[in-house]
Amino acid sequence: MRGVTSARQQHQLAEAGEPWWRQRESERKRPNTRTSSTIPSPLCASSLKMACQALQSGESLATLKNESDSLKKKLEEERAKLHDVELNQVAEKVELVSALSIRTRRVLKGHGNKVLCMDWCKDKRRLVSSSQDGKVIVWDGYTLNKEHAVTMPCTWVMACAYAPSGCAVACGGLDNKCSVYPLSLDKNENLAAKKKSVAMHTNYLSGCSFTNSDMQLLTSSGDGTCALWDVESGQLLQSFHGHTADVLSLNLAPSETGNTFVSGGCDKKANVWDMRSGQNVQSFETHDSDINCVKYYPTGDAFASASDDGTCRLYDLRADREVAVYQKDSIIFGASSVDFSLSGRLLFAGYNDYTINVWDVLKGNRISVLFGHENRVSCVKVSPDGTSFASASWDTSLRIWA
Amino acid sequence: HFSIPPPPPPPPPLRRPASWENGCAAVFAEALHLGNLLVRYGYIYPLKEPRALQLKPDESPYRFQTPYFWISTRWPATELDYAIYLAKKNIRKQGELMEYEKESYSQLHKRINHTWDFVVMQAREQLRASKQRRKADRMVLECQEQAYWLINRPPVGLSLGFLFSSMFFLFYSTLFGSMELMELIFDPINKDPIMHGCLPSNPWISDDPAHWALNADQVSVPTRLRVERWSFSFMELLNDSMGRKEFMTYLEKEFSAENLCFWQACEDLRHGETSKIVQKVEEVYRQFLAPGAARWVNIDSKTMDKTMEGIKHPHRFVMDAAQMHIYFLMKKDSYPRYLKSELYKSMLAKAIVPQETKKSVFPFMRRQRHSSPSPAKVIATATEQDGQGAGQAGANSSAVSQV
Numbered sequence: 001m002r003g004v005t006s007a008r009q010q011h012q013l014a015e016a017g018e019p020w021w022r023q024r025e026s027e028r029k030r031p032n033t034r035t036s037s038t039i040p041s042p043l044c045a046s047s048l049k050m051a052c053q054a055l056q057s058g059e060s061l062a063t064l065k066n067e068s069d070s071l072k073k074k075l076e077e078e079r080a081k082l083h084d085v086e087l088n089q090v091a092e093k094v095e096l097v098s099a100l101s102i103r104t105r106r107v108l109k110g111h112g113n114k115v116l117c118m119d120w121c122k123d124k125r126r127l128v129s130s131s132q133d134g135k136v137i138v139w140d141g142y143t144l145n146k147e148h149a150v151t152m153p154c155t156w157v158m159a160c161a162y163a164p165s166g167c168a169v170a171c172g173g174l175d176n177k178c179s180v181y182p183l184s185l186d187k188n189e190n191l192a193a194k195k196k197s198v199a200m201h202t203n204y205l206s207g208c209s210f211t212n213s214d215m216q217l218l219t220s221s222g223d224g225t226c227a228l229w230d231v232e233s234g235q236l237l238q239s240f241h242g243h244t245a246d247v248l249s250l251n252l253a254p255s256e257t258g259n260t261f262v263s264g265g266c267d268k269k270a271n272v273w274d275m276r277s278g279q280n281v282q283s284f285e286t287h288d289s290d291i292n293c294v295k296y297y298p299t300g301d302a303f304a305s306a307s308d309d310g311t312c313r314l315y316d317l318r319a320d321r322e323v324a325v326y327q328k329d330s331i332i333f334g335a336s337s338v339d340f341s342l343s344g345r346l347l348f349a350g351y352n353d354y355t356i357n358v359w360d361v362l363k364g365n366r367i368s369v370l371f372g373h374e375n376r377v378s379c380v381k382v383s384p385d386g387t388s389f390a391s392a393s394w395d396t397s398l399r400i401w402a
Numbered sequence: 403h404f405s406i407p408p409p410p411p412p413p414p415p416l417r418r419p420a421s422w423e424n425g426c427a428a429v430f431a432e433a434l435h436l437g438n439l440l441v442r443y444g445y446i447y448p449l450k451e452p453r454a455l456q457l458k459p460d461e462s463p464y465r466f467q468t469p470y471f472w473i474s475t476r477w478p479a480t481e482l483d484y485a486i487y488l489a490k491k492n493i494r495k496q497g498e499l500m501e502y503e504k505e506s507y508s509q510l511h512k513r514i515n516h517t518w519d520f521v522v523m524q525a526r527e528q529l530r531a532s533k534q535r536r537k538a539d540r541m542v543l544e545c546q547e548q549a550y551w552l553i554n555r556p557p558v559g560l561s562l563g564f565l566f567s568s569m570f571f572l573f574y575s576t577l578f579g580s581m582e583l584m585e586l587i588f589d590p591i592n593k594d595p596i597m598h599g600c601l602p603s604n605p606w607i608s609d610d611p612a613h614w615a616l617n618a619d620q621v622s623v624p625t626r627l628r629v630e631r632w633s634f635s636f637m638e639l640l641n642d643s644m645g646r647k648e649f650m651t652y653l654e655k656e657f658s659a660e661n662l663c664f665w666q667a668c669e670d671l672r673h674g675e676t677s678k679i680v681q682k683v684e685e686v687y688r689q690f691l692a693p694g695a696a697r698w699v700n701i702d703s704k705t706m707d708k709t710m711e712g713i714k715h716p717h718r719f720v721m722d723a724a725q726m727h728i729y730f731l732m733k734k735d736s737y738p739r740y741l742k743s744e745l746y747k748s749m750l751a752k753a754i755v756p757q758e759t760k761k762s763v764f765p766f767m768r769r770q771r772h773s774s775p776s777p778a779k780v781i782a783t784a785t786e787q788d789g790q791g792a793g794q795a796g797a798n799s800s801a802v803s804q805v
Contacts, residue, residue: 093534097597105606123777124614125605142605143771166777183778213673230676237676237718276719343594387595387613388606402596402606 087314087323091362097345100358104372105388106400108139110146114394116173117379121162124385128169129398130157136171138183141390141400148183150191159208159219170198170217172205178219180231199229207250209261211275218261218275220247226263228275240273242280249293254300262303264291270305270315284315286322293337297361298344304361308334312349314361326359328366337379342386350377350391356401372399434459444473447549455552471550479554482517485510487551489525506555593627601625601756608759609769616756619643626753633741636733648749652740660697661728661736664690668725672718683716691724701727 113133120127125142134155138148154175161170163180172178178199181191199205203222210217211228216237220226226240226247245266253260259275270291272282289308296303302316302323310331314324326347333353340347346367347359356370356377375394382389388402437457440446441464448454449463457464488507491499499507511518532540595604605611616625624644632639632648639645646662653659667690671682690699691709701709705723712720740746 100597102596121777123774125611125774126776140773140776142611143773145773147776168778183776185776185778211673212669215673215675232675232677235676341594341596343597345594345597382596385595385614385617387600387604389596400606402604 087362088364091364094362096363097360097367100346100368102358102368102370102401104399105402106141106144108141108144108398108400109396110137110139111135111396111398113396114375115378115392115396115398116156116158117160118381118390118392118398119160119162119169120381120383120390121166122164122384123166124383124387126162126166127390127398128160128162128171129392130160130171130173131396132156136160136169136181138169139398148191150181150195152179156204159205161208161210161217163210163214164212165214168214170208170210172199172208172219174204176201176204176221178205178208178217178229180217196231196234198231198234199227200234201225201227203246206246206248209250209252211252218250218252220250220263220265222246224265226250226261226273238275238278240271240278240280242271242273242283243267243269248291251295251303253296254298262294262296264294264305264307266290268307270294270303272303272317282317282320284322286313287311289334292335295338295340297340298342304338304340304347306335306338306349310334310351312338312347312359314347324361324364326357326364326366331357336377337381339380339382339389341382341389348380348382348389350380350393352376354393354395356380356391370401373397442553444471444550444553447545447552449545452545452549453552465545467549468546471546473554479551479556481510481514481556482521484551484555485514485521486524486528487547489521490529493525493529599758601627601758603759609771610759611772611774612756612759614774616754624749624753626750626755629746629750629753632746636737639737639740648745649737649740652743652745653736655745656736656739658736660690660699661732663697664699665725665728665732668721668728671721672725676718679718680716683713683720686721687713699724699728700731 108129111129111131111133112135113131115129115131118127118129125140126138126147127141128136128138130136130152132155134152134157136150136152136157137146139146148169150169150171152171152173152175154173157171157173159170159172159178163169166183168180168182170178170180177197180196180198182194182196184191184194198217199208199219201219201221201223203224205219205221207220208217209219215231217229217231218226219229224241224243224245224247226243227236228238228240229235230237240263243263243265247263247265249265250261250263253262260272260281261275262270262272264270268285268287268289268291270284270287271280273279274281284305287305287307287309288311291305291307293306294303295305297314301318302314304312304314306312310333311325311327312335313322313326315321316323326349331351331353333351335349335351337350338347340361345361347361349357349359351357354371354373354375354377356373358367358370359365360367373391373393373395377391377393379392380389388400390398390400392398434457437446441448441457442455445467446457446464447467448458449465451462484506488499488503488510491503492507514521532543535543593600600613602612602616603610605613615621617628620643628642628644632642632645639649650659650662653662664686667682667686671679671686674682689695689697691701691706692698701724705727709721709724
């Protein structure tokens with residue numbers, strides 16, 4: 001057959017010191033219509049065929065082994081090429097982000113102790129925050145008014161979330177539970193009385209999030225599991241096992257056609273789960289220490305993580321690997337929290353050295369450092385319309401930046 | 403790349419129908435003819451002998467032309483574009499052009515002399531941008547471009563009529579290079595308020611909540627950016643309550659509103675209370691799936707059978723397959739037609755672009771920051787028996803997200 005090197009030709013080339021596939025490779029180096037090279041699957045099949053033919057003609061096993069080893073190496077190189085280019089190479093052509101003038105626009109004072117968590121309301125201006133002294137406060141961030149306040153029966157309320165409808169908040173912590181409080185307009189009414197206990201774990205609650213509606217709640221816990229609950233009945237709908245240590249954070253995927261979420265834990269792993277089946281569909285382990293926070297990229301194709309090792313990392317779900325590390329030698333304190341700006345171009349990360357760093361997601365460099373907090377930054381979240389982001393800190397205040 | 407294998411040899415002459423040989427050859431000839439047309443129209447180009455625009459049934463390699471250069475997607479090639487291409491080639495090859503190219507070049511130089519500065523500038527820009535590419539990519543693009551112009555070069559001598567749109571096309575391509583990068587980086591729809599500001603102003607900075615008021619859930623006239631976003635993806639349209647409403651109106655005109663209603667009912671089932679699942683599944687079946695149902699949706703028989711099986715033991719995800727089917731039906735069919743419809747175009751036309759608030763020179767006094775009705779209040783007043791909440795509910799301007 002024309003077009004395929006005959007066995008005799010292969011043998012001749014091999015004798016001349018040129019493995020027959022090398023000729024193919026030089027052909028492949030010719031420009032392609034796509035910028036990424038393709039997996040040389042004909043390479044594999046034909047080389048196997050060649051190996052068999054060679055065996056038949058009496059070549060030694062050692063030569064063949066050498067051949068196969070070098071082929072394996074070639075495959076790895078090709079696979080590495082398949083990763084297209086590194087993210088920052090693609091980003092070479094992208095314009096630099098112009099200097100941002102982000103400043104504190106609001107300071108929310110009122111908590112008596114370390115603020116551990118916060119969440120925005122869908123109305124883009126309200127937010128809920130929880131602190132170590134057991135207080136959960138709902139604020140109008142724009143006017144600085146405190147609209148609701150609840151005292152939890154436990155200290156260290158590490159997780160809080162605003163319901164999508166804006167009518168309830170969920171919170172929990174050392175009580176190992178997650179409770180939902182409907183927000184009442186009646187100032188005289190005791191919110192605590194209407195409390196509904198939804199989730200029950202066997203260790204502290206580290207994170208909670210409503211799914212697309214007020215009716216379902218996703219929680220993560222120090223007991224190493226995540227769980228999906230029906231709010232109305234408190235029934236456990238699905239549990240997610242796989243982490244080998246405390247789970248510290250979770251985040252739901254933004255896409256509505258997909259039903260997945262990502263979780264990060266003290267086992268240095270970030271796991272992606274299918275909510276429907278409970279299966280762990282992907283796992284990433286490149287951090288050197290506990291992962292404190294995980295957050296999806298706006299399109300849902302990637303997610304970022306913040307860790308005690310002082311780095312933040314970006315993982316691509318389709319490529320199934322880490323694609324960027326956001327770090328600097330001068331950053332020696334752990335990162336506690338991350339969030340993406342609306343477009344996903346910027347990554348805001350809060351650190352234990354009281355600062356917030358703004359990273360360029362594509363180019364990998366730090367754009368600016370924001371000072372203002374007087375103690376650790378525990379939580380950073382961008383508002384739903386991307387006009388600002390809020391930070392919660394152990395210095396008992398929250399700040400809104402824009 | 404690929405090459406066309408020669409026609410298969412005929413099978414051994416043993417009891418074969420007389421038409422077999424003819425049949426084989428006929429199919430091959432047809433395929434060769436089609437292939438030739440593809441080459442002549444520039445969808446495939448030869449790597450060797452690029453000027454011989456024909457498909458040869460031997461080992462000669464060919465390559466698919468990138469869609470950017472298909473004549474079905476490109477604006478008609480203008481003299482200006484061709485002039486820029488020739489100028490680029492001239493600079494690159496330091497004067498070594500083909501005879502006919504040299505002729506065209508000098509003719510064009512005479513004809514569109516008044517824009518020659520622009521031509522040269524564009525050529526330089528494009529060359530500069532292409533230098534930043536990898537060599538392999540650069541060579542590919544040169545091949546593609548050359549192939550395009552071999553077929554599409556305008557006959558120089560006809561009257562001018564360059565389209566300004568082609569100039570923008572070229573600017574676009576010089577600034578952003580390959581299509582993949584454009585998708586990744588150039589995303590005007592999701593303009594980042596923290597990076598680029600927002601109109602009329604960022605409420606957190608200016609103490610003016612106009613931006614929120616203009617983009618509230620139910621507003622009589624939406625902003626242009628918001629309406630443009632609906633054309634970005636089907637999900638963007640559905641996620642915006644106003645967009646969804648508009649789309650429903652359009653579907654009603656097309657008598658296919660039951661699709662969106664079904665999809666919404668499925669969403670409600672998926673995210674709603676566990677206690678209501680059985681009841682909701684029955685409702686959905688009765689309204690949308692039962693034979694003779696009032697709002698029957700068109701699902702293929704395989705999916706329908708699967709769904710019917712699932713309904714016997716109803717659970718939260720029992721409608722997933724059917725919902726996905728209808729979702730893609732709308733996405734592939736109704737959604738693109740909606741974007742071309744008068745309804746969408748008129749919405750886009752009347753959409754407003756807020757004026758940017760000028761920051762005053764002198765430090766202004768801090769404006770009074772007004773509170774907005776809490777979303778919690780709306781639901782609470784709706785459940786109250788007395789009617790005093792009605793006024794407040796109507797005045798609510800803050801978003802209450804739909805479930």
